[in-house]
Amino acid sequence: MAKAPNSRRWSLPVPSVQELASQHLHTVPPRYVRDDFSDIITVPSGDHQLRLPLIDMTKMVNPETQAVELHKLHSACKEWGIFQLINHGVSDESLRNMRKQFEEFFELPLQEKKHLAQRPGSNEGYGHLFVMSEEQKLEWQDMLFIKVLPFQSKILESWPGNPYKFREILVNYVEEMRKVTVSIMKFIAMALQIKDEDFYESYNKEGKCDMRVNFYPACPEPEKVIGIHPHVDVHGITLLQECSDTSGLQVLKDGHWVFVEPIDGALTVDIGLILEMMSNGIYKAPFHRAVVNKSKERLAIVTICCPSSSCRIGPAKQLLQSGSPPLYKSLTLEEYFECFYNSPPGSDIPFIDKLKI
Numbered sequence: 001m002a003k004a005p006n007s008r009r010w011s012l013p014v015p016s017v018q019e020l021a022s023q024h025l026h027t028v029p030p031r032y033v034r035d036d037f038s039d040i041i042t043v044p045s046g047d048h049q050l051r052l053p054l055i056d057m058t059k060m061v062n063p064e065t066q067a068v069e070l071h072k073l074h075s076a077c078k079e080w081g082i083f084q085l086i087n088h089g090v091s092d093e094s095l096r097n098m099r100k101q102f103e104e105f106f107e108l109p110l111q112e113k114k115h116l117a118q119r120p121g122s123n124e125g126y127g128h129l130f131v132m133s134e135e136q137k138l139e140w141q142d143m144l145f146i147k148v149l150p151f152q153s154k155i156l157e158s159w160p161g162n163p164y165k166f167r168e169i170l171v172n173y174v175e176e177m178r179k180v181t182v183s184i185m186k187f188i189a190m191a192l193q194i195k196d197e198d199f200y201e202s203y204n205k206e207g208k209c210d211m212r213v214n215f216y217p218a219c220p221e222p223e224k225v226i227g228i229h230p231h232v233d234v235h236g237i238t239l240l241q242e243c244s245d246t247s248g249l250q251v252l253k254d255g256h257w258v259f260v261e262p263i264d265g266a267l268t269v270d271i272g273l274i275l276e277m278m279s280n281g282i283y284k285a286p287f288h289r290a291v292v293n294k295s296k297e298r299l300a301i302v303t304i305c306c307p308s309s310s311c312r313i314g315p316a317k318q319l320l321q322s323g324s325p326p327l328y329k330s331l332t333l334e335e336y337f338e339c340f341y342n343s344p345p346g347s348d349i350p351f352i353d354k355l356k357i
């Protein structure tokens with residue numbers, strides 16, 4: 001039996017769900033059956049669904065429409081913590097190319113993908129996150145986790161070399177994602193009336209960025225499994241590219257799980273806990289999860305951004321000048337992640353609470 005991880009920094013190896021799904025099972029194996037969820041709805045119900053706020057980047061740039069769009073952005077971040085972003089400047093070509101590369105990666109034979117399998121001690125690679133015991137229930141997904149920024153030539157080797165254009169396309173994609181992240185953070189600073197340039201510049205050249213690409217195969221009993229368990233993102237900000245029109249991502253809004261309906265070319269932007277802390281709780285990192293589909297697979301490319309490691313994680317000083325008390329502790333990025341990785345899996349709420357004053 002493999003040695004169990006002693007922190008969330010690495011994960012036990014688990015079977016490939018894609019391989020399981022290819023056996024055309026009629027039922028899912030017990031380890032995937034989630035009796036702990038009673039509210040799994042796997043297809044949008046139509047008329048009465050709430051819709052995520054939609055933010056248009058060009059309207060934030062245009063002086064004539066800026067004030068109104070910034071107000072929308074502020075409300076979206078306060079009330080939802082997540083929104084869909086259109087006209088964000090990332091080219092269709094870049095989105096399409098990246099999607100194609102990841103689709104091709106997941107279509108490779110298992111043996112080929114296993115060249116990138118996670119190793120004990122690290123989350124990087126092909127596998128699963130946060131599996132810490134042989135008894136733990138599993139999610140219905142396979143995942144590739146790679147570090148992308150700050151870019152160093154040695155991290156190239158940990159990226160797929162097959163498909164052969166993968167690395168070149170990823171370098172371009174990440175550069176575009178970095179630009180859009182800095183722009184969003186700049187508009188968020190404006191919406192919060194924070195004048196400190198570090199608030200957004202810390203996501204620029206020294207900013208950290210990882211990618212998590214989730215592949216959710218079709219599932220014979222989708223209402224019995226979970227694609228990704230409810231969680232808040234612990235980083236600064238997450239940009240998610242949907243690769244098809246299959247919905248799966250859900251956000252908890254006023255006690256209800258709301259589907260994020262894919263919009264062609266849009267990015268879904270999700271506030272992470274670091275940004276919640278920096279905004280002194282004005283913005284909230286939302287709980288979200290993914291469900292899976294009976295007949296369709298789904299692929300989501302998730303770019304996870306953090307400020308540079310020299311940045312202090314805690315309420316922005318300008319938000320405290322009016323006498324508002326800090327609601328969160330202030331710590332280094334390293335201390336912050338130490339605290340996260342050493343919290344047991346499934347304990348996101350205690351983790352957040354540990355950071356509150």
Ligand SMILES: O=C(O)CCC(=O)C(=O)O
Pocket residue numbers: 212214228233248249288289290300302
């Ligand atoms: O794949 C999805 O739709 C959700 C992914 C997600 O929440 C994550 O990777 O943190």
Ligand SMILES: [Fe+2]
Pocket residue numbers: 231232233238288
């Ligand atoms: Fe997430």
